[in-house]
Amino acid sequence: MSAPPAEIPGLVSLVGVDRALARLLKSQLRPALAVEALDDQNDLFLHMEGGGLPVDAVVLGMALEEPVRVAQRIHVHDKHIPILILSRPADCDQLKRTLMFSPFLGNEVTPWPTDEPDGLPAILRQAAERRRLRIRYQNALSSAQIRLEKLPLLQPEASHYLDQLLDHAPIGVVTVDPAGAILTLNRQAQDTLHVAERGALGRLLGDLFPIAERQRLCALLTRCASHGLRPGAEVFEFHAANGTPRFVEIGCTPLTYRTGQRGIMLIMQDVTDRIRAERERCRAEKELRLHATVLRGFHEISSDRSLTLEEKLNRLLKLGCEQFGLPIGILSQVNGDIFRVLDSVGGEGLFPVGGTRELRQTYCGGTVLSSEPVALEHAGASEWRDHPSYTLGGLEAYIGVRVQVENELYGTLCFASPSPRPKPFSSADREILKLMSQWVGSELRRERADAHMRKLSGALEQAVDAVIITDRGRFIEYVNPAFETLTGYRKEEVIGQKTYFLRSGLHDDKFYDELWQVIGTGGVYRGVLINRKKDGSLYHEAKTISPLKDDQGRVTHFISTGHDITELVRAEEQDRLHRAELAHVARLSTLGEMTSGLAHELNQPLCAITTYAQTALRVLTGPDGSAERARYGLEQVVRQAELAGEIFRRLRHFARKGDMNRRRVCLKEVIQEVAGFIHADAQQSGVRVELAVARNLPRVLADPIQIEQVLLNLARNAMDAMAGVEEPRRQLLIKARRQGRRGVRMEIHDRGRGCPQAVADRLFEPFFTTKPDGLGIGLGISQSIIEAHNGRLWLEGNSDQGATFCFTLPGDEDQAHAIHSCD
Amino acid sequence: MRSIPAIKPVVHVVDDNPAVRDAIRWLVEQVGLSARTYATAQEFLSACDPAMRGCLVLDIRMPGISGLDLQDRLQEQGIHLPVIIITGHGDVPVAVRAMKAGALEFLQKPFNDQTLLDAIHAALEKYHAIWEQQDQCNHTTRNLSALTPREQEVLDLLRHGKPNKVIAYELGLSVRTVEGYRARIMEKMGAHSLGQLIEMVVQAVPKG
Numbered sequence A: 001m002s003a004p005p006a007e008i009p010g011l012v013s014l015v016g017v018d019r020a021l022a023r024l025l026k027s028q029l030r031p032a033l034a035v036e037a038l039d040d041q042n043d044l045f046l047h048m049e050g051g052g053l054p055v056d057a058v059v060l061g062m063a064l065e066e067p068v069r070v071a072q073r074i075h076v077h078d079k080h081i082p083i084l085i086l087s088r089p090a091d092c093d094q095l096k097r098t099l100m101f102s103p104f105l106g107n108e109v110t111p112w113p114t115d116e117p118d119g120l121p122a123i124l125r126q127a128a129e130r131r132r133l134r135i136r137y138q139n140a141l142s143s144a145q146i147r148l149e150k151l152p153l154l155q156p157e158a159s160h161y162l163d164q165l166l167d168h169a170p171i172g173v174v175t176v177d178p179a180g181a182i183l184t185l186n187r188q189a190q191d192t193l194h195v196a197e198r199g200a201l202g203r204l205l206g207d208l209f210p211i212a213e214r215q216r217l218c219a220l221l222t223r224c225a226s227h228g229l230r231p232g233a234e235v236f237e238f239h240a241a242n243g244t245p246r247f248v249e250i251g252c253t254p255l256t257y258r259t260g261q262r263g264i265m266l267i268m269q270d271v272t273d274r275i276r277a278e279r280e281r282c283r284a285e286k287e288l289r290l291h292a293t294v295l296r297g298f299h300e301i302s303s304d305r306s307l308t309l310e311e312k313l314n315r316l317l318k319l320g321c322e323q324f325g326l327p328i329g330i331l332s333q334v335n336g337d338i339f340r341v342l343d344s345v346g347g348e349g350l351f352p353v354g355g356t357r358e359l360r361q362t363y364c365g366g367t368v369l370s371s372e373p374v375a376l377e378h379a380g381a382s383e384w385r386d387h388p389s390y391t392l393g394g395l396e397a398y399i400g401v402r403v404q405v406e407n408e409l410y411g412t413l414c415f416a417s418p419s420p421r422p423k424p425f426s427s428a429d430r431e432i433l434k435l436m437s438q439w440v441g442s443e444l445r446r447e448r449a450d451a452h453m454r455k456l457s458g459a460l461e462q463a464v465d466a467v468i469i470t471d472r473g474r475f476i477e478y479v480n481p482a483f484e485t486l487t488g489y490r491k492e493e494v495i496g497q498k499t500y501f502l503r504s505g506l507h508d509d510k511f512y513d514e515l516w517q518v519i520g521t522g523g524v525y526r527g528v529l530i531n532r533k534k535d536g537s538l539y540h541e542a543k544t545i546s547p548l549k550d551d552q553g554r555v556t557h558f559i560s561t562g563h564d565i566t567e568l569v570r571a572e573e574q575d576r577l578h579r580a581e582l583a584h585v586a587r588l589s590t591l592g593e594m595t596s597g598l599a600h601e602l603n604q605p606l607c608a609i610t611t612y613a614q615t616a617l618r619v620l621t622g623p624d625g626s627a628e629r630a631r632y633g634l635e636q637v638v639r640q641a642e643l644a645g646e647i648f649r650r651l652r653h654f655a656r657k658g659d660m661n662r663r664r665v666c667l668k669e670v671i672q673e674v675a676g677f678i679h680a681d682a683q684q685s686g687v688r689v690e691l692a693v694a695r696n697l698p699r700v701l702a703d704p705i706q707i708e709q710v711l712l713n714l715a716r717n718a719m720d721a722m723a724g725v726e727e728p729r730r731q732l733l734i735k736a737r738r739q740g741r742r743g744v745r746m747e748i749h750d751r752g753r754g755c756p757q758a759v760a761d762r763l764f765e766p767f768f769t770t771k772p773d774g775l776g777i778g779l780g781i782s783q784s785i786i787e788a789h790n791g792r793l794w795l796e797g798n799s800d801q802g803a804t805f806c807f808t809l810p811g812d813e814d815q816a817h818a819i820h821s822c823d
Numbered sequence B: 001m002r003s004i005p006a007i008k009p010v011v012h013v014v015d016d017n018p019a020v021r022d023a024i025r026w027l028v029e030q031v032g033l034s035a036r037t038y039a040t041a042q043e044f045l046s047a048c049d050p051a052m053r054g055c056l057v058l059d060i061r062m063p064g065i066s067g068l069d070l071q072d073r074l075q076e077q078g079i080h081l082p083v084i085i086i087t088g089h090g091d092v093p094v095a096v097r098a099m100k101a102g103a104l105e106f107l108q109k110p111f112n113d114q115t116l117l118d119a120i121h122a123a124l125e126k127y128h129a130i131w132e133q134q135d136q137c138n139h140t141t142r143n144l145s146a147l148t149p150r151e152q153e154v155l156d157l158l159r160h161g162k163p164n165k166v167i168a169y170e171l172g173l174s175v176r177t178v179e180g181y182r183a184r185i186m187e188k189m190g191a192h193s194l195g196q197l198i199e200m201v202v203q204a205v206p207k208g
Helices: A019-029 A041-049 A067-077 A089-100 A120-154 A156-168 A187-193 A211-227 A272-302 A309-324 A427-462 A481-487 A509-520 A566-621 A627-657 A667-685 A704-721 A757-762 A778-788 A813-818 B018-030 B041-047 B067-076 B092-100 B113-146 B149-159 B164-171 B175-189 B194-204
Strands: A010-015 A033-038 A057-060 A083-087 A109-113 A172-176 A182-185 A234-239 A245-256 A262-270 A328-335 A338-345 A356-358 A374-376 A397-405 A408-417 A466-471 A476-479 A525-532 A538-549 A555-564 A663-665 A688-693 A700-702 A731-739 A743-749 A792-799 A802-809 B010-014 B034-038 B054-059 B083-087 B103-108
Touching: A010 A019, A010 A041, A010 A120, A019 A033, A019 A120, A033 A041, A033 A120, A041 A067, A057 A067, A057 A120, A067 A083, A067 A089, A083 A089, A083 A120, A089 A109, A109 A120, A156 A187, A172 A187, A182 A187, A187 A262, A211 A234, A211 A245, A211 A262, A245 A272, A272 A309, A272 A427, A309 A328, A309 A338, A309 A408, A309 A427, A338 A408, A397 A427, A408 A427, A466 A481, A509 A525, A509 A538, A538 A566, A566 A627, A566 B018, A566 B113, A627 B018, A663 A667, A663 A704, A667 A688, A667 A704, A667 A731, A667 A743, A700 A704, A704 A731, A704 A743, A704 A778, A704 A802, A757 A792, A778 A792, A778 A802, B010 B018, B010 B041, B018 B034, B018 B113, B034 B041, B041 B067, B054 B067, B054 B113, B067 B083, B067 B092, B083 B092, B083 B113, B092 B103, B103 B113, B113 B175, B113 B194, B149 B164, B149 B175, B149 B194, B164 B175, B175 B194
Parallel strands: A010 A033, A010 A057, A057 A083, A083 A109, A688 A731, B010 B034, B010 B054, B054 B083, B083 B103
Antiparallel strands: A172 A182, A172 A262, A234 A245, A245 A262, A328 A338, A328 A408, A338 A356, A374 A397, A397 A408, A466 A476, A466 A555, A525 A538, A538 A555, A663 A700, A731 A743, A743 A802, A792 A802
16 A cells, blocks of 8 residues: 655635634644635635645635535535534524535535534544545545556456456357457357358358348347447357257347457357257147147047037047048948948048948058057058058058057047148157047947946836945945835935934944944845834835945945835734734644543543443343343443543643643743733623732743643633622632742632532542533643643632632742743 | 335444444344444445435534535435434534434434434334335336336326227227226236226326
C-alpha cells in the first residue's frame, strides 16, 4: 500500500459563517485542514465547477437564507461531501426532519446548533477524514482496474494459458470479423466443424455449412454485428466427414477489440445427440398418437354395448382397413388345414363369409406359425410371387397375424390388397396389428366365457334350488329367484349382507363353527339347516355349501345350494309320531285283544267240556246207562280241562316275559299318560281323577308300556268299582312317592263300596271276577307284570269307603349313581 | 201210499275246534242220530249235495270261509238244510244276519246239551214235510220222463180235462188206443185214479 498523500491538506469551506466562528475554526483546524471562508454560496459553486481543489467539508452559516437548497446543490456535484448546517438550537429538530425528507441529499448532511461551537472542529475533522479515506479507496480501485486491463499485454503467459483453456473447453469458440471471416477458433470448434486451423483462418464461416444453412447463418451474424445484440442461439445442420448429419447450436456475441476493431464471437455446441433424441421422441410421440387413435377406435368398438360381437369384429376389420390403407380385411378361423372366413370386409368376392380354403393356399399358412405379424408390401416383386395367394388371388400387399384364444391358435386376422403398398409396413403397423389380434383374442375369450357364464347363470336363475353365492368374507354377492321365493327376502335386501339374517337360533355356535370348519378348509358341507324366513317362519333346508376356487386353488367364493324340505321333515316327523302312537296304542291294546282272543280260546275247551260232561251224564242216567259208555266223554273232559290250563299258563308267561323293553322310566310321565288315556272314560263315568306325584320321584328301570297297562287296568277297575256310588263321591286318586332310596310306591284309591273279605281273598285268582262281563284275569296279569319287575302288587285298604291297590317298583341299587330324579 | 223210501237224516257238524266237533258228534250219536263232522266250511261244501237230508250245526267263527259265508253259498247252490248256529261270542249283528240267512237257532257256546238236541229235532221235524214233498216231486218227474212221447201227449191232453173221445179225435187215434195209453200212463206213474194222476203232475210240473 502506498503512503497517503499527506502533502495536500484537506479543505473546509465556510459559507455565510460569522467571522468569530470562522476565526475559531481556522485556528482549531489548521494546519491539518485548510479553511476558506466564503461570503456567497455562488463562490463555492464556481469553485467546485471550476475543478479546483476538492472540498472535503462544508459549513453553512446562519447568514444563508436557504441552507437546505444550497446543500442540495452541493450534493448534485458530489453526494459524498459532508455538510454541517448551523442552526438555532430550537430549530435543530425541525431541520433534521426536513433533511430526512429532502430529495437529492446524501447522508452526510448534519444540522448543528449554534450554541455548541466548541464541538464543531472535532466533527469537521472526522468528516474530512472520512471523505479523504473514501477518495483514497476509490483511487485504489480504479488503478487496479487499469492494471487488470493491461494484464494480457504485460503478461503473455497468462494469455497463452487462457487460449489453452479455451482449447480444452467442451464448447467451440470461434471469432469472426463482421464479414464472417474466421479470425480465431479453438480446438473444439475445429473438431465440430471438421477443419484445421490453417485451412479455416480467413475463410468465411458460412462456407463450412451446407448451402441450405448458409443464409440463415449469415443472417444471424449480421443481426449480431449490426445491432450489437446477442441474438438467441440457433441450431444448424451439416454433414460430418462420414456423411452422417450433425447438429450444432450456435450462439453469438458482438465483440470490440482494444484496437477498436469489431468482431463476433460464436459459441458452438454439438447437439446432435440432443436433436436426435428429440426427433426420436417426436417420432415416438407420433406413433403413440397413432396407437392412441387406434386404441380409441378399439375402445369405442369394444365398449359399445349395443353391438354384438360380430358387429364389433366387423367394425374392427373396417378400422384395420382404414389404418393400414388396405381394402380387404379378413378374420378367419383355422382348424387343422382348413381356413374358414368368419368375417370379411371388402374381400367378399375372394373371401366370402363362411367360405373355406386350404390353409396352405393362403398367406396365413405362414402367419399361423409365427407369433409376429407377417407383412409383404409387394408380393410380385418378392419371393412371394410363386405363392398361390399371389398367382391365383393376385394379392400384392398383405399383413396378417395369428389370433390366439387362451393360448391356443384360433385363426388369423389379416388385411390385404390387390395392389402393392407404396409405403412399407412400419413397426407401429405391426404393433397395432398385434394389438388388434390380442383384442380379438380377448374378445373371443370373453364371449366364450360370457356364453359359459350365461349358461351357468341361466341355470342358476332357473334352478329350483335356492342358490347363494358369497365372497370369501361371506358377504352375499348373488342370490337366485328360488332363494327369493323360498326366504321372502328380495335380492336387493341381502346382497352385501352376511347370511346371519337367515339363522333361526336353533343351532348353536358350535354347529356353525363346524360348518365353517368344513368349508373353510376347502371341503364341501352337506347337511340340514333350520333357517328363518323373512316372515319369521322356520324352514328346513337340505344344504350343500362348497367353496369356489380360482386357478391357484385359492378359495374366492362360497356357493350354497339348498331346497326346502320342511314338508318332508314335517311329514316324516308326523309319520314317526303317528307310528309311535300307533305302536303305543297297539301295545296298550294287546292286553285287551289278548283277553278277547283268550276268551275265544278258553271258550272252546269250555264248550267241549260242557258238552262231553252233559252227554256223559245223559249216558249215565240213560235207560241202558253204562259207565263204560260214559267213560269216553269224561276222558275228553279231563283232556280239555288240561288244555284250558295250558292256555292260561301261556297267558301268564306272556305277561311276565313278553316283549320286556326296560329302560329308565320317569313314572311321572307314565302316570300323566295314563291320566290322558282314561280322561274320556272318566268324564263319561263322572269320575274325577286326581294325581299326587312326589317331586323327588326317582327313575326306575322298567318297561313303561307294561307299567302303563298295569296302571290302566287298576284305574279302570277303580272306575268300575265306583259305578254304583253317587257321582260327587266318584273320585280316583293316583299317588306316587319314593320308597326306600330308589324305589317307587304307587297307590290307586277308589271311593267305591269296597269288596267283601271273601272276594278280596280271591281277587288275584285267575278267572275270578266280580264284573258281569269280566274275565277275571286283569289283576292276575298285572300282578305277574309287577312281579316280573321285582315289585309287589297288593290290595292295601278295603272298606265300604273304598279300596286301595298298591304296587312297588324297586330301584336299581347297582347303578344307583346313574339314576337321577326326573324333576 | 208212501212208497218212497225216506233218506235217514244226518247231523252235519262244522267247527274248527276238534274237541267241540267231537263232543257234538258224541252227543248226537247218543240219541240215535248219525253225525258227520267237518273241520272247515270248505270241506263241507265239497261233500254236500242237494239230496242231503239232515241239519247243519255251524260255528260262525272259523278260519277260511266263515259260518255266515257258508250259509250264503248253500243258498246259492239251492241246498236247503236247516242251520243251527253255535258261537263262542254271540253279538247281536251277527245273530241277526244269521237268522236272516235262514238259521233256525242261534246258540252260544257253551250250550246246554238238551237245547242243542231240541234244536236239532225241531229242525228235522220242520224240514221233514218239505223233504217228503220234494221226494214226491222227484219221483213224479222221474216217472214222467219214463213216458213215451205219445203217452206224454195223451197225458198232457188228459191234464186239460179232455175226454178220451176228444183226445182220440185230436190225436187221430181210436178211442180204444187212447184208453190203452191211459192205462199204461196210470201204471207208470203209480196213480190209482185220474184225480191222483192230475194232482201228481200239477205238483211236479206246476206250470202247464
